[in-house]
Amino acid sequence: MGPAPVSRAEQRRHTQDRILAAARKLFAEHGYDRTTIRGIAAEAKTDPGLVMRYFGSKERLFARVAVVHRREPVDGPPDQVAELLLAALSAKITAEPAGALAAVRSMFTHPEAAAEVREAMLAEQRQVAGVLPAEDADLRTGLIGALTLGTVIARYLLELDGLRDAPPEKVVALLRPSFHSIVHSDPETGPPGAATANGDRTGQG
Template sequence: MPDEPPPLSRAERRRRTEARILEAARELFARSGYDRTTIRAVAAAAGTDPGLVMRYFGSKEELFARVAELAPDQPVTGPAEDVAEVLLASLGDKLRGDLSGTLAMLRSMLTHPDAGREVRAAITEQQRQVAAAIPADDAVLRAGLIGAITLGAIIGRDLLHLEGVRDAKAEDIVEVLRPAIHAIAQSAPAHAPAELTADLAP
């Protein structure tokens, strides 16, 4: 008869319970956002008591802070062509990785002030690095548009589940976006047709 495993220590039992709570919270915040996720729902999903969730994490805000995060970006340096490839590689990594923390942050950013600030701070820092590498007078605008495109790809596929995007592979999304990101980053002299420009003029 095999030996029974030794009983878990109190510290190990707590660690496992915390891990279950964090996993349940990450999934619920990503699916429902900050406002619609409750401590009671998190406790039920984790198979524990709401009071224990509060004892371990203090409040819903503190629990949210533990699980909601934007995946960190690597520093962006070098010429515009290299910067474009770094951004595309970073987008591909995000789309292939575990986005639950990022999705929790993105789903909550319009209703939860802290989430909105975190998203803006993370994006702004990278945009400044990108703008410094773009050889154009409107570099800040171009960097902002690149940020909007890459963020929109994540939101469109994994939050809005847009048709054509929701089932797309990360590498396919990156390949379709590659010409556009390079054109914006390298300040490519692409202009709208003259008749369209005339129609848009005030």
């Protein structure tokens, strides 16, 4: 018996994957300006019309490439949420740094690309905030996003000593307590013994 026929859904998924891989490569190599839909289609060995059909525009395709999407929605108890967010950070600094770098570079010079990337990032932030029980969930997820983006910028654009060459697993391990604390711990109002607004000191009865 020969191989089972490939369904239309599988064909479409394979084509989309090839387009995303091609776009990721070309955006990282040539930047936003010099990357074209025709060039992406040629690299993916498909038709430019299919690129537009599946992704809508160059800006939207760029946003899909630049934002490393999690393979599954973030959900569960706080510890699990923190670990999923750490896994997303790990993906940005290991398997797919090119997309993150293309995003950072282009967001400062191409407003149309920046708007799409920002909206994609905000969509992910809102999804995470929706599963956190804290009243300030938006703030907490925003801080996680700042830590993630800052780590990518410092590692790959600024190339800060230590961080530039650190193994990704060590970076993640050092940030793990901070992610868990932001996700589900009560914030400290000040250092031990600091005066509060009414003149009392924390830690005193």
